[in-house]
Amino acid sequence: MTAAIKKRPQSGAWVAKWTVAAVLLCVVILPIISMLTKITPADIADVVKGPNFGSALWNSLCYTAIATLIVVVLAYLMALCTTRVAIKGKKLWNVILILPMLIPSISHGMALLILFGQNGIVKNLFGNTIPIYGGTGIVLGSVMYALPVAYIMLADVLRYEDMSVYEAAEVLGIGKLRTFLKVSLPYLRKPLIAAAFSTFAMVVTDYGVPLMLSGAGNYTISTLMYQAAIDQQKFGRGAVYGVILLLPAIVAFLADLLGKERGTGSYVKKAHEGSNKPLFKVLAYAFCTLMAIFALLPIAVFIFLAIVKRYPIDLSLTADHFAYIFRGQGAKYLTNSLVIALVTASVGAALGFITAYMTARMRSPLSRGLHLLAITSMAIPGMVLGISYVMTFASTPIFGTLIILVMVNTAHFISSPYLMMYNSFGKMNENLEAVGQTLGLGRVRMLWRVFLPQSFGTLAEMFSYLFVNSMMTISAVSFLANSTNKPISLMISQFNEHNNEYVAVVSILILVVNMIMKLAVEQIKAISARRR
Amino acid sequence: MSNCKLSIQSITKQYKNSKSVALDAVSVDVQAGEFLAVLGPSGCGKTTLLRIIAGLLPPDSGKLLLDGKDITTAPASKRSMGIVFQNYALFENMTVLENVAYAAKLKARRDKSATKAEVEQRAMELLADLGIAEYAKKYPSSLSGGQMQRVAIARTLILKPDIMLFDEPASALDVATRLQLRTVIKDIQEKFGTTMIYITHDQEEAFAMADRIMVMENARISQIGTPSEIVGAPANEYVKSFVVDNLQTKIASLSKALGADT
Ligand SMILES: Nc1ncnc2c1ncn2[C@@H]1O[C@H](COP(=O)(O)OP(=O)(O)OP(=O)(O)O)[C@@H](O)[C@H]1O
Ligand SMILES: [Mg+2]
Numbered sequence: 001m002t003a004a005i006k007k008r009p010q011s012g013a014w015v016a017k018w019t020v021a022a023v024l025l026c027v028v029i030l031p032i033i034s035m036l037t038k039i040t041p042a043d044i045a046d047v048v049k050g051p052n053f054g055s056a057l058w059n060s061l062c063y064t065a066i067a068t069l070i071v072v073v074l075a076y077l078m079a080l081c082t083t084r085v086a087i088k089g090k091k092l093w094n095v096i097l098i099l100p101m102l103i104p105s106i107s108h109g110m111a112l113l114i115l116f117g118q119n120g121i122v123k124n125l126f127g128n129t130i131p132i133y134g135g136t137g138i139v140l141g142s143v144m145y146a147l148p149v150a151y152i153m154l155a156d157v158l159r160y161e162d163m164s165v166y167e168a169a170e171v172l173g174i175g176k177l178r179t180f181l182k183v184s185l186p187y188l189r190k191p192l193i194a195a196a197f198s199t200f201a202m203v204v205t206d207y208g209v210p211l212m213l214s215g216a217g218n219y220t221i222s223t224l225m226y227q228a229a230i231d232q233q234k235f236g237r238g239a240v241y242g243v244i245l246l247l248p249a250i251v252a253f254l255a256d257l258l259g260k261e262r263g264t265g266s267y268v269k270k271a272h273e274g275s276n277k278p279l280f281k282v283l284a285y286a287f288c289t290l291m292a293i294f295a296l297l298p299i300a301v302f303i304f305l306a307i308v309k310r311y312p313i314d315l316s317l318t319a320d321h322f323a324y325i326f327r328g329q330g331a332k333y334l335t336n337s338l339v340i341a342l343v344t345a346s347v348g349a350a351l352g353f354i355t356a357y358m359t360a361r362m363r364s365p366l367s368r369g370l371h372l373l374a375i376t377s378m379a380i381p382g383m384v385l386g387i388s389y390v391m392t393f394a395s396t397p398i399f400g401t402l403i404i405l406v407m408v409n410t411a412h413f414i415s416s417p418y419l420m421m422y423n424s425f426g427k428m429n430e431n432l433e434a435v436g437q438t439l440g441l442g443r444v445r446m447l448w449r450v451f452l453p454q455s456f457g458t459l460a461e462m463f464s465y466l467f468v469n470s471m472m473t474i475s476a477v478s479f480l481a482n483s484t485n486k487p488i489s490l491m492i493s494q495f496n497e498h499n500n501e502y503v504a505v506v507s508i509l510i511l512v513v514n515m516i517m518k519l520a521v522e523q524i525k526a527i528s529a530r531r532r
Numbered sequence: 533m534s535n536c537k538l539s540i541q542s543i544t545k546q547y548k549n550s551k552s553v554a555l556d557a558v559s560v561d562v563q564a565g566e567f568l569a570v571l572g573p574s575g576c577g578k579t580t581l582l583r584i585i586a587g588l589l590p591p592d593s594g595k596l597l598l599d600g601k602d603i604t605t606a607p608a609s610k611r612s613m614g615i616v617f618q619n620y621a622l623f624e625n626m627t628v629l630e631n632v633a634y635a636a637k638l639k640a641r642r643d644k645s646a647t648k649a650e651v652e653q654r655a656m657e658l659l660a661d662l663g664i665a666e667y668a669k670k671y672p673s674s675l676s677g678g679q680m681q682r683v684a685i686a687r688t689l690i691l692k693p694d695i696m697l698f699d700e701p702a703s704a705l706d707v708a709t710r711l712q713l714r715t716v717i718k719d720i721q722e723k724f725g726t727t728m729i730y731i732t733h734d735q736e737e738a739f740a741m742a743d744r745i746m747v748m749e750n751a752r753i754s755q756i757g758t759p760s761e762i763v764g765a766p767a768n769e770y771v772k773s774f775v776v777d778n779l780q781t782k783i784a785s786l787s788k789a790l791g792a793d794t
Contacts, residue, residue: 431621434588439635439691440609449634453625 013443017358017366023351024373027411032380035239035388043236047228056219057244063135063220064204067142071199072192074143075150078291081284083158086274094155096292099299101148102514104472104489107507108144109212111298112137114305114500121301124312133215141209144298146202147291150195157191190258197252205245205381208474211493221245225383229479235391242384253379299511302504310501321501325509330488334509337487340402341470341513344409348466349459351410352418357447360425361433371422378415382475385412390479402485408476413469417462424458425451456528464521468514536600537564537727538585538695543594545580554580556751557594562695562729567721569738570731571775572748578731581748582697585729586615598694614688615697618704620680622672628683629655629668636690651690658686661723662716678709682716689720696720698730702737714741735778747771 047053078097082090100108116122116132123129130136169179207222214223221241229238275281306322308315324330352374359371377385389408398404428451436446474489481490488506495502540562545555554577562568570578583589585596587608596604603611623631633655640646646654659665662682664675672680681701688696698717702710718741721728732738738745739759747754747762755767763779766772 429619429621431617431619432623434583434586434608434615435617435621435687437588437608438586438611438613438615439687440639441635445638450623450625 013358013362013364014366017362017364017370020351020355020358021366021370021373024355024370024414027407028377028380028385028414029373031385031388031392031411034392035242035384038236038391039239039243040236043234043240046234047237047240050224052217052219052224055217056221056224059135059138059218060204060220060222063138063142063210064200066135067139067146067203068196068200070139070143071146071150071203072196074291075147075154075195076192077287078147078151079155079158081288083155084275085280085284086276087281087284087288093288093292097151097288097295098148099511100145100295102468102472102518103145103298103507103511104208104474104492105141105145105206106208106212106474106489106492107302107503107510108298109137109141109209110492110500110503110507111301112141112144113212114301114504115297121311133213134218137213137215138210138218138220141213142203142206144294145206145209146199148295149202150199153195153198154188154191157188161187194256197248197255201249201252201381204248205383205475207383207478222383225387226478229387229390235387238387239391242381242387245381246379246384249381249384250379253376256378257375298507302507302511305501305504306508321505325491325502325505329483329486330491330506330509333486333488333491336402336405336485337471337489337510338513340405340409340487341467343402343406344413344470345463345466347406348410348414348417349462352414352421352462353452353455353459356418356421356425357451360422361428361451374418374422375415377411377413380412382412382473383479386476386479389476399480400482400485404480405477405485405487408480409466409470409473412473412476413466417465420458420462420465421455424455428454457525460521460524460528464517467517471514471517472510535564536561537566537598538562538729539595539597539600540581540585541595541597543581543584543591543596545577545584545589545591553751555584555591558751558753559594560746560753560756562727563743565721565725565727567718567728567730567741567743569742569745570729570748571733571735571738571745573733573774576748577751578733578748579699582615582699582729582731585695586613586697587611588615612691612694613697614691614693614695615699616681616684616688616701618700620672620677620684622680622683622687624672627669627671628659628664628675631672631683632658632686632690635687639691655686655690658689659683661720662686676709677705678713681705681713685716685720689724689726692724693726695727695729698728700731700733702732703734710737717741735775736782739779745775747775749774 081087082093082097087093112132114120116129116137118129120129120132132140165183166179169183174182204220205222207220207226210218210220210223211226214220221244225238225241225245228234228241305311307317307319309318309320355370355374359367359374385408389404393399393404398407432450433443433446436442436450441449471487472489473487474493477487478490478493481487489510491506492503538561540558540560542557542559543555544553544557546553558577558581560568570581572578580589584591587603587606587610591604594604595602598611623634626634629652633651636651636655637648640648640651656665656668659668662685664679664682664686667675667679667683672683675683684701685696701717702713705713714737717728717730720726730738730741742759744756744758745762746756747767749770755762755771757765762771763776766776
């Protein structure tokens, strides 16, 4: 009588999951494997015995370590100011402090040149300047574009720290220093480590800033890789550099994974109200102002250069530089960028949504694998992904088209939006599927009529993340673009110090497009939040 | 039995990643129109049993008969059962009225049994029955816990289920709301004659509401009986201490408090 019950077949779900897994495998994992198999011992020897290899390795490590230290300290202080002190206009501060995230790293490098270079603004005004080529400039430029990312990470963590622990400590008569050492630091240890690792990975794999500022002989691994793969078209050698850059990224990835293990699941019982002590407020305003200037400086410089005729000779206002860019290839490349960014954002948001639904709401051993697969791309630097795409897809018809740029961007940026959706699904009521089943509402209908409408805010955020990053990325796409499918961000490296105006114009265009996207998304989020 | 609605026969379940069984050959016959409370401590298998009855989880072995028909492998949507959870599980993107009417509208469209307006009419009547008609156009996030639970109940009621399953529906509510909800559920049972299986770990709730109580411990049934049978003759030491003594303590402290007052 107690015959075993046969399970109802779940083949639909199984096929769907494998399809998504196959897509992710094809765009993320396979290219990397194919790249690794194409590296020859000769490539490795060439790289390791190269005349600049040792110094580049050393430079990369030093510059990145120093930049990371500065970034984490500044980001932590900034986050303290905006989450722990009752300063006014927090929204505005937040917007200003993250603005540098909306332009390419290479723009920051260029801005430093324009400001502090031999023909720069500072030299012009004061007759002297700081030595911006080499370490100083590379570190400074890296700090500029990496700071907002670390700031967002830490501010998020601080905002969600439960303050009732501190009240308990106070009631128990535990001293401030002790509380800091025993409560704040342990709570912050993992986020700080995660922020440090991801900053390190981001800076060490960036070529935009060092390309502008390395001057004579200050090579880094990323600029050597750029030279080998783009200037000399030696992809095997480029791949060897890529493997070197992959290592810190993988370490950062693992650190982040471990950092997320704990800490989640706790919710805020009591949020921080912000200290009202006058001293703290003055310090916070002063520090935020300083950081805001730091953040706005490159943008101000670009706006200035873009609208005056010829600095420093003729300061009359003009729209000529914009006209020049649009007369040339600018319009076409801007269109390319918009198409790439819009399609990447749509495809990536859809893929992220479906994958997250499968891993968060259709749990099975296969889901766990799919989850790992979806977050793996976080560990792969854009340059490495780009070179792996060249080595894998060079002879396919999609090569040299916009399609491959959409593909590489989707693969490059999918992890973060995926995780946004995954977390959002995790927070939705766990019994919704059960209710749907008893009410006769199938999975697809529930997905379409219940889960999707509840995800509009998150989807908008995912869309904006993918769009903004696609607009400003210069890493993976630099290996895959030619004169027909080039995105506008890559125009920057084709100008030099003598036509700064055009760099300024391009940077401003990217910034404006990204700001419009950000504003639109804020608007959509506000509307979808108001509806409930 | 003559009037058996649901026959649960020797249901056994062990979760794949678990060493012990969650249900060990559980058998019980639920009568038509009966209110059966399932009472037991945390982890004894109550929710597992409910999910198996609803068709959300397949049992390892055993049988389920609904009106004599084998439904052991029938999909949840074909069982004519509604389920109400502790945490409401409402559709937050829909208004109260849409929450209640949505599934019924689809069903009506499928078998052309009613128009959209008729379904909405019926949904409004149910909301009125449950005392929440004024919130029909509101979104769930603006309701209190007790109101949300009424929406969840209306949402299952509209499909006219043979059996309603409750998984600790009142556990997240404050005492006053909990007492109100009891009345609401008992009224529904009376009005619609729906068979109800009601999970709780609150002895008093079980005794106040149930026709029969099924006491569980550790994946098994310890005793099934009417409240007076269980108080009069607890089947074993466990039932005596978990149910009877517990209630007696409550009564003692209550009468002490009341005695002091008057
Ligand atoms: N998905 C699952 N996987 C593995 N074990 C599970 C799962 N769900 C429940 N269990 C285990 O099965 C046993 C019975 O769980 P069940 O949820 O049915 O208990 P319960 O009586 O409803 O408890 P509570 O009063 O806490 O809700 C418990 O030991 C539980 O840990
Ligand atoms: Mg339970």
